[in-house]
Amino acid sequence: MKSRKQYLKEIATLCAEIGPEDGINPRTLFHKSARKKTDRKAYQVCKQAAKTLNMVISLEPLLRELRVGSVEPDPDSSHLLVYVEPSTPHQILDEHQVLEALQQTSGHLRSAVARAINRKRAPQLSFRFTPEVAPQ
Numbered sequence: 001m002k003s004r005k006q007y008l009k010e011i012a013t014l015c016a017e018i019g020p021e022d023g024i025n026p027r028t029l030f031h032k033s034a035r036k037k038t039d040r041k042a043y044q045v046c047k048q049a050a051k052t053l054n055m056v057i058s059l060e061p062l063l064r065e066l067r068v069g070s071v072e073p074d075p076d077s078s079h080l081l082v083y084v085e086p087s088t089p090h091q092i093l094d095e096h097q098v099l100e101a102l103q104q105t106s107g108h109l110r111s112a113v114a115r116a117i118n119r120k121r122a123p124q125l126s127f128r129f130t131p132e133v134a135p136q
Contacts, residue, residue, distance in 0.1 A: 045117050046071040049080055049125075052116040056109055057084075062101040065091060069130055073123075080113075080123045085130045095129045102127040 002010075050071045057063045069083040084102065086093055102109075106125055114122030 042073040042075075042077045045077055045119070045123070046073050046080065048117050049082070049113045049123070052113050053082060053109060056112045060105055060108075063098075063105065065093060066098065077119075078121070078123055079126065081126050081128060083128050083130050093129075093131065095131065098129045099127060 050068045053068045053071075057066055057068065065087055066084045067087045069085045071083070072081045074080070084098070106127075110122055110125050113125065
């Protein structure tokens, strides 16, 4: 796997002058901010948040039938998007009721995440319900 520097050198040798027709925006080619991706720490926070939320949700009477499917970070990790799904594959739950119950307990869930992660500010939590679709 080539590093970014090697890749840029190779592109520079192939072209007399880098232009938009090369498929690369010359304005952002050498900018470090153009390469900004979600970093390792953000995914580490997501993993910790998912583990904590699974434990806390299993203790809540309203949310026992749910589990955390995945957690996605914002680029600055100030906001986490949490996907929840039924804990058993063929369980049918009302999406509106599930999201309402999650919204009611979001403060408690956020404080649990804040205790689990080691950050100055706890991230805001948003929830999406992904119902399991039974194969036909």
